[in-house]
Amino acid sequence: xxxxxxxxxxxxxxxxxxxxxxxxxxxxxxxxxxxxxxxxxxxxxxxxxxxxxxxxxxxxxxxxxxxxxxxxxxxxxxxxxxxxxxxxxxxxxxxxxxxxxxxxxxxxxxxxxxxxxxxxxxxxxxxxxxxxxxxxxxxxxxxxxxxxxxxxxxxxxxxxxxxxxxxxxxxxxxxxxxxxxxxxxxxxxxxxxxxxxxxxxxxxxxxxxxxxxxxxxxxxxxxxxxxxxxxxxxxxxxxxxxxxxxxxxxxxxxxxxxxxxxxxxxxxxxxxxxxxxxxxxxxxxxxxxxxxxxxxxxxxxxxxxxxxxxxxxxxxxxxxxxxxx
Amino acid sequence: xxxxxxxxxxxxxxxxxxxxxxxxxxxxxxxxxxxxxxxxxxxxxxxxxxxxxxxxxxxxxxxxxxxxxxxxxxxxxxxxxxxxxxxxxxxxxxxxxxxxxxxxxxxxxxxxxxxxxxxxxxxxxxxxxxxxxxxxxxxxxxxxxxxxxxxxxxxxxxxxxxxxxxxxxxxxxxxxxxxxxxxxxxxxxxxxxxxxxxxxxxxxxxxxxxxxxxxxxxxxxxxxxxxxxxxxxxxxxxxxxxxxxxxxxxxxxxxxxxxxxxxxxxxxxxxxxxxxxxxxxxxxxxxxxxxxxxxxxxxxxxxxxxxxxxxxxxxxxxxxxxxx
Numbered sequence: 233x234x235x236x237x238x239x240x241x242x243x244x245x246x247x248x249x250x251x252x253x254x255x256x257x258x259x260x261x262x263x264x265x266x267x268x269x270x271x272x273x274x275x276x277x278x279x280x281x282x283x284x285x286x287x288x289x290x291x292x293x294x295x296x297x298x299x300x301x302x303x304x305x306x307x308x309x310x311x312x313x314x315x316x317x318x319x320x321x322x323x324x325x326x327x328x329x330x331x332x333x334x335x336x337x338x339x340x341x342x343x344x345x346x347x348x349x350x351x352x353x354x355x356x357x358x359x360x361x362x363x364x365x366x367x368x369x370x371x372x373x374x375x376x377x378x379x380x381x382x383x384x385x386x387x388x389x390x391x392x393x394x395x396x397x398x399x400x401x402x403x404x405x406x407x408x409x410x411x412x413x414x415x416x417x418x419x420x421x422x423x424x425x426x427x428x429x430x431x432x433x434x435x436x437x438x439x440x441x442x443x444x445x446x447x448x449x450x451x452x453x454x455x456x457x458x459x460x461x462x463x464x465x466x467x468x469x470x471x472x473x474x475x476x477x478x479x480x481x482x483x484x485x486x487x488x489x490x491x492x493x494x495x496x497x498x499x500x501x502x503x504x505x506x507x508x509x510x511x512x513x514x515x516x517x518x519x520x521x522x523x524x525x526x527x528x529x530x531x532x533x534x535x536x537x538x539x540x541x542x543x544x545x546x547x548x549x550x551x552x553x554x555x556x557x
Numbered sequence: 558x559x560x561x562x563x564x565x566x567x568x569x570x571x572x573x574x575x576x577x578x579x580x581x582x583x584x585x586x587x588x589x590x591x592x593x594x595x596x597x598x599x600x601x602x603x604x605x606x607x608x609x610x611x612x613x614x615x616x617x618x619x620x621x622x623x624x625x626x627x628x629x630x631x632x633x634x635x636x637x638x639x640x641x642x643x644x645x646x647x648x649x650x651x652x653x654x655x656x657x658x659x660x661x662x663x664x665x666x667x668x669x670x671x672x673x674x675x676x677x678x679x680x681x682x683x684x685x686x687x688x689x690x691x692x693x694x695x696x697x698x699x700x701x702x703x704x705x706x707x708x709x710x711x712x713x714x715x716x717x718x719x720x721x722x723x724x725x726x727x728x729x730x731x732x733x734x735x736x737x738x739x740x741x742x743x744x745x746x747x748x749x750x751x752x753x754x755x756x757x758x759x760x761x762x763x764x765x766x767x768x769x770x771x772x773x774x775x776x777x778x779x780x781x782x783x784x785x786x787x788x789x790x791x792x793x794x795x796x797x798x799x800x801x802x803x804x805x806x807x808x809x810x811x812x813x814x815x816x817x818x819x820x821x822x823x824x825x826x827x828x829x830x831x832x833x834x835x836x837x838x839x840x841x842x843x844x845x846x847x848x849x850x851x852x853x854x855x856x857x858x859x860x861x862x863x864x865x866x867x868x869x870x871x872x873x874x875x876x877x878x879x880x881x
Contacts, residue, residue: 249831294827298630329667330663331661331662331663331665332663333663334660334662334663335661335662335663339661339662341658341661341662341663341665341666342664342665343629343662343665348580348626348629348630349629349658349661349662349666351654351656352653353649353653356622356649356650356653356654358622359618359619359620359621359622359623359625359650360622360623360626360629360654361626361651362619362620362621362622362626362627363624363625363626363627363628363629363634364626364627364630365626366623366626366627366827367626367627367630367631367632368630370582370608370627370632371630371631371632371650377626389618390622390637390650391617392618392648393614393616393618393619393622394619394622396614396616396619396621397614397616397619397623400614421773453744458781469661478595494586494642552664553659553660553664554660554698554699555623555658555659555664555701556659556667556701556721556722556723557722
């Protein structure tokens with residue numbers, strides 16, 4: 233746990249991280265409402281409860297660093313600086329979406345801000361991220377790549393191949409194991425051979441630590457230390473973050489497989505609820521936090537209006553963007 | 558023009574393109590210090606260094622994915638999947654990532670990856686080292702797929718593929734590695750999507766590709782001895798498929814035989830037959846014929862493998878039936 237009273241720059245950092253988590257929370261809540269109302273096609277995976285992972289890690293990156301996100305990736309992408317309006321429009325399948333409505337929730341890409349893509353395939357982002365990291369070195373930059381993957385993906389061979397490759401190449405990459413207790417509907421102990429994914433780092437020569445995701449500043453601190461080491465040429469690192477998935481694997485998943493007592497404990501493991509009293513204790517006005525909330529709600533209202541008003545794609549778009557020419 | 562062996566033409570194309578574009582790099586199993594399992598990248602490691610010619614672990618899924626990440630961030634990887642069978646181990650990264658990313662990202666992502674791979678039977682390499690997957694890969698939107706049947710095309714198609722801004726699979730044929738042929742020096746670019754009429758004739762058209770070209774040309778010589786002149790067309794490009802060149806030929810010869818080293822079901826021949834039917838049905842004097850491999854994996858034992866692949870004698874026999 234990160235300890236002590238927050239002051240000065242540390243306090244301002246904490247407020248910014250809180251704001252990022254709040255943006256993610258409100259975005260996901262709104263998406264959940266829209267999905268329940270039948271406004272969104274397809275299906276969505278929400279990251280409510282896991283905001284500290286995205287906000288804590290990305291706050292330790294530079295703007296020109298890269299990330300790859302997961303199928304539960306809205307938070308990672310928002311934390312990296314994605315605009316809400318084209319994200320919302322993409323979820324609505326509109327031409328103004330990040331991917332012109334061709335990708336949807338699981339495929340949002342914004343290369344300009346370093347988002348190399350969410351991914352619908354578990355474990356597919358990790359080899360891609362290793363390549364982007366190797367690319368940074370080959371191009372002579374000191375960019376770092378953070379790649380998010382869940383415990384489900386940790387069972388994919390691609391993740392193991394990626395870690396081996398990163399170790400062989402000493403690629404500037406941070407593996408972020410986002411452990412929310414479930415691979416889809418199956419609990420951790422059924423699908424993972426070891427009590428901690430972090431122990432697998434040693435198999436590939438990758439130093440790894442485990443952090444409690446309740447404390448976003450602890451996540452940030454671990455990421456800052458790891459990213460500095462990576463950027464200095466120290467090779468790959470891994471951070472495992474224990475977190476909680478509040479909603480089901482997919483929206484509409486009734487989560488009958490989760491014990492009542494586990495669900496009842498979720499509020500006390502809320503990273504926002506954990507940080508907020510620390511901010512207030514450090515002298516941040518309640519009104520300032522309320523204003524942040526009002527700002528994101530207004531931005532969401534505008535984004536929703538934008539998405540609803542945006543045109544649906546014409547069938548002719550199907551043959552566009554398949555090839556360069 | 559210089560006479561080269563097929564594998565040397567591959568090496569020449571790689572060397573020229575690595576020298577031309579500093580963003581390009583070659584990666585794969587054994588491509589660097591060892592010089593390639595088929596000697597196709599011999600000398601390149603010493604010439605271009607470890608940052609341009611990269612030996613990878615034997616894990617195609619990992620390094621193909623890495624190539625996707627490199628491509629998304631400004632590099633132009635040439636990735637070798639040494640035996641075409643190994644596409645099966647990295648199918649997700651080829652099909653769900655490389656092929657779909659431009660589309661899925663609404664055009665933001667360019668994936669300029671060239672996949673080089675050696676497929677086909679004839680070396681008694683057994684069921685897991687003799688496949689060639691042009692039919693499967695050719696059916697994946699977002700991929701281009703070409704096959705090289707001569708040293709000149711090995712060079713020309715590879716050089717063109719490397720300059721494309723999309724993923725292109727260049728399938729070489731293991732049975733042709735030691736084939737010799739004249740190869741244009743320097744800038745030699747074979748267009749993708751254009752078939753080649755490699756023997757003129759007026760009695761029937763034989764359409765084929767990859768290892769089928771050599772077999773069909775041999776069959777055409779046997780037919781010529783009996784006064785039958787077959788026109789032989791090497792498709793070269795699988796995706797896109799140049800059915801128009803085949804249809805033009807069929808309008809003159811009025812008969813079409815498709816020869817392939819691969820199984821018939823869900824194959825290129827079936828697709829070609831339909832497209833030629835759409836373009837030139839009224840010109841056909843006989844049903845389109847197809848000589849393909851039995852619906853079985855390639856086998857190890859020499860007589861089994863020989864029976865699997867379309868021997869020139871069987872091409873001749875099938876052609877005669879078509880002309881009867």
